[in-house]
Amino acid sequence: MRERKDVPSIAESADTEKLEHPRAFVSATIALLSILMFAGIGGEVIASIIAGTASDRDPVLAVALILNIALILIGWRHHNEVTVQIQNHKEATKQARSLALRDPLTGFLNRRSLTGEVDAMIKTAATRNRVVAMFVIDLDSFKYVNDLNGHHVGDVLLREVGKRIMSALPGSALGARLGGDEFAAAFQFDPSNPAAVDAVADELVERISLPFDIEKQSVQTSASVGITRSDHDCNGVETLLRRADIAMYAAKHQGKNRAVWFDGSMERMLEERNRVEQGMRRGIPAGEFAPYYEQQIDLLTGKLHGFEVLARWEHPTRGLIMPEDFIPVAEECGLISELSEYVMRKAFTEARDWDQGLTLSVNISPAQLKDPWLAQKIIKLLTETNFPASRLEIEITETALFDNLGIAQSIISSLKNQGIRIALDDFGTGYSSLAHLRALPFDRIKIDRSFVTSINDDNESAAIVDAITRLGSSLGLPVTAEGIETAQIATSLKDLGSMAGQGWHYGKPMAIGQTRRLLADKDMLTSGPKKGVEKETLDDMPSLRRSG
Structure with missing residues (x-):
């Protein structure tokens, strides 16, 4: 994701807040002192005018009074400007934090924030005798949609797919966009009832395969889904994501538009495939x-x-x-x-x-x-x-x-x-x-x-x-x-x-x-x-x- 130059980073915003709060205090103090000075000088000038006891000091006090008024106005204006600036930086900080955690196109979690959220979900599930199901979802024909209709339609399609994903998931589920046309989802389920996960996956695949009405045209796509669970010799969120990703590619090889559970043979096949690829890269130039x-x-x-x-x-x-x-x-x-x-x-x-x-x-x-x-x-x-x-x-x-x-x-x-x-x-x-x-x-x-x-x-x-x-x-x-x-x-x-x-x-x-x-x-x-x-x-x- 490209960095937005008009939005400060979280660290920059925090540093700015540290600087701006003392500035606001100083400007408010100056304005308050100016008001007190105005009260003292103005009281003396007004009293002399009422008593008719004008002296040689009165012109000086009148000038001081006018300067004091100007100082009050300048101080108050500066205080307001500093206050607005602090508020703007607070909003920018909030936006920067949101950008750091969310995908700006779909509003889903991004990969970095998903890791922390799923890790917490796994710990919570363990206390409730439940486990976490992880989905990796990849659209089967997104490049074709982009090439045929343009990237604007592709972006709209991604947003609509995100909505359908969340509508098919349980209410407490997490949704994330990993990048491009690849999504992830995680939710808790009863380990004795994996059929409930199958039902969610089937519903998700079916909903995504239905036509999308985008800018008065029908756009069709489908999804391949890889599924894994946190209680099968899993040592962390990255392992869950990797296994679900392997299962997703298995779903594509089996014909796409389907959901497939991960099993150990898939990982062994992937390792063998990588050995074959590396062997070929060496063996072709070697004349094998x-x-x-x-x-x-x-x-x-x-x-x-x-x-x-x-x-x-x-x-x-x-x-x-x-x-x-x-x-x-x-x-x-x-x-x-x-x-x-x-x-x-x-x-x-x-x-x-x-x-x-x-x-x-x-x-x-x-x-x-x-x-x-x-x-x-x-x-x-x-x-x-x-x-x-x-x-x-x-x-x-x-x-x-x-x-x-x-x-x-x-x-x-x-x-x-x-x-x-x-x-x-x-x-x-x-x-x-x-x-x-x-x-x-x-x-x-x-x-x-x-x-x-x-x-x-x-x-x-x-x-x-x-x-x-x-x-x-x-x-x-x-x-x-x-x-x-x-x-x-x-x-x-x-x-x-x-x-x-x-x-x-x-x-x-x-x-x-x-x-x-x-x-x-x-x-x-x-x-x-x-x-x-x-x-x-x-x-x-x-x-x-x-x-x-």
Whole structure:
């Protein structure tokens, strides 16, 4: 919060009061003495006038009387000014104290004052065999409201949200604004009845999700709420706030617009997430991440036509770490672009001397599609590694398109202008697949693995795979099926017509050494050792040795 220059600090106001009270006493004393002098001199002058005994002293006494009157007026005016000044400083001190304890926008407690109030509440609750529930409340779409409607509407929304929060809480509850669109609340409850806390949380979430009427427009938002309680191994207010904050983020990950209680596993997961993030920040520049290659096969001919590039973390002490353990963290902490560019650069360099008919498919994270410079970054990598654009296929998921269609259209257009092909990944899982196929110039459809793996066990999955295959044929788009894990699945897919496929049935993703041996056996290396010549050992390939 910015400091207001026209309001003195509490310390400044206190010092001013110490100075101004003696000044008021002195000015009042001077005025009082002037009045006494006026009474004495004026009495003598008036008495001489009445008695008719004027003397040579009378003109002097008359002048003294006039000066005395002037002194009385000046002293009294100064006294009044000092009194007003003291009163103004008292008001400023009161305002400064209020600003130090309250959020000026909502009138809620601020974080500093909340700490003291909750600490007192915990001590009081202990004497009554009750405990304190702590809420941390974060709006789910406040940035969108600000961007769409302006900060003035955002400020009004925060004030209205504050009112709804307090209306949902018990009468003795404390409310605070921690900053931005994050609030906190605390109240006492019977530890044997946590359902009462659930009822308050549900009511709060429901009220905030209702539309707000702000300046003749309807504004919608929702809230994620984290809850914790003071009797579960809690050593202070800051611990309560931290745990409630962790639970709030868990609520966001579970879909937002809900309330979630804190439990110890959340803290352990957060600690593990932080370890992963720190490891990635060290490991990317250290070269611990590597591209692994999953074969893509023509199902009818059995011919290898390319690979999908998959990231693997070859950790120096933990061994091979799979992408599901680090990709979500990379997306959350903003490392996904750096990681993706590093793996792509390495893959482009390693694949330059492969058969020129082999393609590389690279999946782009939804987080990367928010970057309007993504296309330029990929083109720059191709130029620097001298990898042909015609051999690259970029895969974009439907969910990424749903959130960023405008930017995606621009990125796809730029990539296709360079000869890069675009595949729609996880097809069939989104809500507007056909609309995306019409709006964007895709070159391939990839059927989501969830349908492929269950094609022989679920009639609905089989019907979906058949429909997607027919759709691709009618639109002239090649189809790739992911998740082919058995010969039975491969056979069922072959019966549907021409398509490509990938999955463990054709081999697990391979590091560069094993990939080059495969290509050498197929005589698909344009330089270096050919079939029967490559004799690399596991000792020469630490990535294979670590992955087993």
